[in-house]
Amino acid sequence: MTEAYIYDALRSPRGKGRKDGSLHEVTSVALGAQMLNAIRERSGLDGHAVEDVIWGNATQAFEQGGCLARTTVLASDLDERIPGLSINRFCASGMEAVNLAANQVKGGAGEAYIAGGVECMSRVAMGSDGAAVAVDPTVAMDHYFVPQGISADIIATEYGFSRDDVDSFAVESQNRAAAAWEDKRFDRSIVTIRDVNGLPILDHDEYMRPGTDMQTLGGLKPAFKDLGEIMPGFDSVAKLKYPHLEAINHVHHAGNSSGIVDGSAAVLIGSKEFGEKYGLKPRARIRATAKIGTDPTIMLTGPVPATERVLKAAGMEIGDIDLFEVNEAFSSVVLRFMQAFDVDHSKLNVNGGAIAMGHPLGASGAIIIGTLLDEMERQGKSTGLATLCVASGMGAATVIELV
Numbered sequence: 001m002t003e004a005y006i007y008d009a010l011r012s013p014r015g016k017g018r019k020d021g022s023l024h025e026v027t028s029v030a031l032g033a034q035m036l037n038a039i040r041e042r043s044g045l046d047g048h049a050v051e052d053v054i055w056g057n058a059t060q061a062f063e064q065g066g067c068l069a070r071t072t073v074l075a076s077d078l079d080e081r082i083p084g085l086s087i088n089r090f091c092a093s094g095m096e097a098v099n100l101a102a103n104q105v106k107g108g109a110g111e112a113y114i115a116g117g118v119e120c121m122s123r124v125a126m127g128s129d130g131a132a133v134a135v136d137p138t139v140a141m142d143h144y145f146v147p148q149g150i151s152a153d154i155i156a157t158e159y160g161f162s163r164d165d166v167d168s169f170a171v172e173s174q175n176r177a178a179a180a181w182e183d184k185r186f187d188r189s190i191v192t193i194r195d196v197n198g199l200p201i202l203d204h205d206e207y208m209r210p211g212t213d214m215q216t217l218g219g220l221k222p223a224f225k226d227l228g229e230i231m232p233g234f235d236s237v238a239k240l241k242y243p244h245l246e247a248i249n250h251v252h253h254a255g256n257s258s259g260i261v262d263g264s265a266a267v268l269i270g271s272k273e274f275g276e277k278y279g280l281k282p283r284a285r286i287r288a289t290a291k292i293g294t295d296p297t298i299m300l301t302g303p304v305p306a307t308e309r310v311l312k313a314a315g316m317e318i319g320d321i322d323l324f325e326v327n328e329a330f331s332s333v334v335l336r337f338m339q340a341f342d343v344d345h346s347k348l349n350v351n352g353g354a355i356a357m358g359h360p361l362g363a364s365g366a367i368i369i370g371t372l373l374d375e376m377e378r379q380g381k382s383t384g385l386a387t388l389c390v391a392s393g394m395g396a397a398t399v400i401e402l403v
């Protein structure tokens with residue numbers, strides 16, 4: 001089987017997902033096109049250089065609807081002969097795009113792909129696609145649907161994470177992200193985003209809140225308490241599924257949950273022959289990929305079984321992994337991962353994560369793969385594992401190794 005290599009991995013800065021955010025006036029198509037152009041320019045690609053663009057996106061409505069991948073190709077400087085495939089695995093869409101591309105290369109279906117994703121959450125609101133999993137009672141009631149924030153609080157309750165635990169993790173994410181930016185650790189990957197006139201409008205992650213401390217977070221009201229306990233009373237739904245829980249401990253809030261942001265990321269994946277053709281040196285090999293379905297109510301536990309599956313596929317054990325990136329959807333998600341595998345925090349999310357810098361749903365999976373790769377190179381580490389929890393109860397994971 002052909003090996004699949006990562007030749008480059010780029011991302012936009014993450015802008016505040018609000019109307020006053022720097023990227024609000026940049027459409028999903030325009031943002032994604034700038035990423036494709038950056039990959040093309042930096043790698044010297046021409047003509048029908050890649051087989052396809054596989055583009056992840058979680059809210060496929062309005063300007064993010066249709067085949068966003070193809071539209072983005074047409075808006076970019078890529079050759080029009082390159083098609084486009086839009087995919088949706090919610091929060092893991094960007095990772096699934098990378099994994100799908102890698103497995104296509106391994107199977108001989110094309111020499112190279114650009115994979116990644118985009119989400120402009122200031123322009124296309126999360127949930128605005130009216131997803132049936134949340135609003136169709138024939139599905140939601142049968143499977144005890146609750147919002148993700150309630151799911152995160154169920155994890156905290158089930159696995160014993162206190163308010164101090166989740167807040168402490170969030171403070172550390174902010175500290176690590178600030179230190180990473182100060183140390184210019186993202187410089188190799190960040191693409192400055194420009195407006196229609198070519199003027200730079202964002203060159204850093206603007207969601208970060210440096211200086212966040214336990215006292216600041218301690219003053220925040222749990223964001224999902226009323227949703228759970230009062231109206232519409234999702235705690236009661238959860239306790240029908242999990243009767244052993246006498247009460248749900250609501251510990252999550254805006255400060256220890258992932259930020260709503262705009263962002264995009266792109267990864268260039270190809271065979272050895274592709275790299276030789278364009279004079280490119282591979283940075284890493286994609287060793288194994290995995291995806292899995294999980295309990296749709298607690299919903300966010302997918303990183304654990306996905307990691308078990310990807311390690312088995314790679315013929316590895318958890319101790320063989322040098323560095324980890326676990327998407328910080330909520331603090332409890334990552335705390336549960338570390339608890340399940342006894343992973344030292346010094347090896348995980350060493351540059352902070354989505355709590356500090358934000359979670360542009362369709363792009364995050366590609367972002368954390370790129371962040372992991374950069375850090376492996378910086379530290380001279382051989383192997384890395386990236387994983388995400390996924391809405392409706394799924395998980396995805398990728399193992400990469402330096403070459």
